[in-house]
Amino acid sequence: MSFTRTELGNVVFTNCRLFRAGIMPAFGREIGRPSEDAYQMFNVYYPPQEVGRVEFLDGIENLPLIAGHRNVIEPHHIEGRVSNARFDGEWVIADVTVETRALLEEITKFKVTGLSLASTGTTHDMEASVVDRGVETDFQYYQTALRATHLGLVDLGRVRGAMLSWRDQLKRGPQP
Secondary structure (H helix, E strand, O other): OOEEEOOOOOEEEEEEEEEEOEEEEEEHHHHOOOHHHOOOEEEEEEOHHHHOOHHHHHHHOOOEEEEOOOOOOOHHHOOEEEEEEEEOOOEEEEEEEEOOHHHHHHHHOOOOOEEEEEEEEEEEEEEEEEEEOOEEEEEEEEEEEEEEEEEEEEOOOOOOOOEOOOHHHOOOOOEO
């Protein structure tokens, strides 16, 4: 992964891992569970054929980048954009453009590098197991018809490995 500075002064982080196929934890409220399950964690399976769907990847193009997560995103919350999304069989990889000094400061000064892709989808009940990253893992639900809503820059995302991994270049600075 690398980053460059655009003519407008924006910083583009290339080849960022945003989300992966497999089993991820989700709160009940995130998958439409009743209020009594809202804060319970569930294992949710995101099948590769769903994560790699052209419609899902196309929906990531120009997706807003914000600091953290919000239920309602207004224009003044948007601090960047996502582009060039693709699926490598496991990961959704894309370029992330940071458009504000405030967010760039969060990244460089406070080392906030986690990425969290917020999405909606159709949740299906299914207690089963799959081999995820070499380990057989149980899940309670799986999702289809995924649609991304925004990308959050967070301290630590739930999808391990989804981040701006650029610290090795910090001392050299952005490449022209």
